[in-house]
Amino acid sequence: xxxxxxxxxxxxxxxxxxxxxxxxxxxxxxxxxxxxxxxxxxxxxxxxxxxxxxxxxxxxxxxxxxxxxxxxxxxxxxxxxxxxxxxxxxxxxxxxxxxxxxxxxxxxxxxxxxxxxxxxxxxxxxxxxxxxxxxxxxxxxxxxxxxxxxxxxxxxxxxxxxxxxxxxxxxxxxxxxxxxxxxxxxxxxxxxxxxxxxxxxxxxxxxxxxxxxxxxxxxxxxxxxxxxxxxxxxxxxxxxxxxxxxxxxxxxxxxxxxxxxxxxxxxxxxxxxxxxxxxxxxxxxxxxxxxxxxxxxxxxxxxxxxxxxxxxxxxxxxxxxxxxxxxxxxxxxxxxxxxxxxxxxxxxxxxxxxxxxxxxxxxxxxxxxxxxxxxxxxxxxxxxxxxxxxxxx
Numbered sequence: 394x395x396x397x398x399x400x401x402x403x404x405x406x407x408x409x410x411x412x413x414x415x416x417x418x419x420x421x422x423x424x425x426x427x428x429x430x431x432x433x434x435x436x437x438x439x440x441x442x443x444x445x446x447x448x449x450x451x452x453x454x455x456x457x458x459x460x461x462x463x464x465x466x467x468x469x470x471x472x473x474x475x476x477x478x479x480x481x482x483x484x485x486x487x488x489x490x491x492x493x494x495x496x497x498x499x500x501x502x503x504x505x506x507x508x509x510x511x512x513x514x515x516x517x518x519x520x521x522x523x524x525x526x527x528x529x530x531x532x533x534x535x536x537x538x539x540x541x542x543x544x545x546x547x548x549x550x551x552x553x554x555x556x557x558x559x560x561x562x563x564x565x566x567x568x569x570x571x572x573x574x575x576x577x578x579x580x581x582x583x584x585x586x587x588x589x590x591x592x593x594x595x596x597x598x599x600x601x602x603x604x605x606x607x608x609x610x611x612x613x614x615x616x617x618x619x620x621x622x623x624x625x626x627x628x629x630x631x632x633x634x635x636x637x638x639x640x641x642x643x644x645x646x647x648x649x650x651x652x653x654x655x656x657x658x659x660x661x662x663x664x665x666x667x668x669x670x671x672x673x674x675x676x677x678x679x680x681x682x683x684x685x686x687x688x689x690x691x692x693x694x695x696x697x698x699x700x701x702x703x704x705x706x707x708x709x710x711x712x713x714x715x716x717x718x719x720x721x722x723x724x725x726x727x728x729x730x731x732x733x734x735x736x737x738x739x740x741x742x743x744x745x746x747x748x749x750x751x752x753x754x755x756x757x758x759x760x761x762x763x764x765x766x767x768x769x770x771x772x773x774x775x776x777x778x779x780x781x782x783x784x785x786x
Contacts (some may be wrong), residue, residue, distance in 0.1 A: 407496025421497035421564035433576035458517030467673035474669035479555035505554035529589020610765035647717035687750035697745035718771030
């Protein structure tokens with residue numbers, strides 16, 4: 394991974410060291426190709442792998458290991474984001490780019506579609522291999538599939554699989570840039586490509602029917618009323634305050650928050666806060682919220698999706714807030730959002746994560762209308778995550 398970071402900077406014409414006002418790449422705009430000039434690529438062309446050498450690098454171990462001796466998932470997801478961008482580099486082929494001219498592109502993570510974690514507990518002292526390739530392309534967007542595996546007794550054990558949707562931007566990050574189309578090399582690649590197109594349609598459909606855009610369906614409205622009835626006394630209910638049933642917790646009491654100052658070590662190639670760092674921070678605060686809620690050590694089993702609404706500047710103060718928005722048996726659905734503090738607080742990212750606890754957890758209940766919408770949305774995310782898990786098994 395260290396070699397990949399160096400190679401990416403070299404390809405983009407960047408040098409190590411923080412510069413407050415980075416050098417303009419405006420001169421590279423003249424080298425941006427037209428779509429018709431880009432040859433088709435296969436998925437094999439972008440397939441690549443890299444190693445996180447935890448077995449030999451003791452300094453790296455300290456960065457990746459948790460107090461139980463396992464790997465910090467937040468660190469892994471941070472690496473996966475960078476690795477997805479590297480797969481985009483491998484996919485691009487610009488026949489007309491003069492030798493020695495940096496790549497006139499910038500890559501931005503749009504969203505992480507889903508990340509499924511297996512039951513294998515990744516050790517903090519064994520090497521981890523990342524593998525991936527571009528699995529679908531649009532005019533200027535690319536879907537990248539990334540796997541993480543760890544070698545155990547000469548066999549690789551799967552840790553997780555993730556889908557990243559990346560946007561190709563021009564050299565100055567001011568507009569979209571075209572990418573090479575994909576021509577499947579075999580039937581397997583054709584099936585993967587068709588799946589990418591289906592996933593795009595599904596994302597559009599889910600976005601259009603979001604509870605924040607369209608009112609809940611009839612079944613969900615009935616559920617909302619039942620939740621309300623459970624929290625009021627049976628006699629003279631119109632005059633009474635809402636009461637918390639046994640073994641339950643109000644959603645407003647489930648949250649945890651932290652404020653982070655961003656520093657140059659957290660920057661990406663265009664001097665904004667690296668999306669992988671935001672993902673790592675969100676995973677760690679959500680794990681804290683889940684741990685304190687269930688009073689045990691929960692396991693991260695699924696990340697439903699991560700959206701990147703706005704870039705975060707290097708001088709920002711970032712507030713991470715996690716709520717438990719839905720529970721079922723020993724599962725907790727967490728919603729984490731990042732907002733930049735300032736004159737007008739702006740939400741830049743939203744994360745949805747599913748955790749499992751060793752035992753049944755208290756039921757979380759909404760009290761306000763906004764919390765009720767979070768509850769319904771979290772319930773949808775949880776049901777979708779369980780469907781994804783069954784398909785992967």
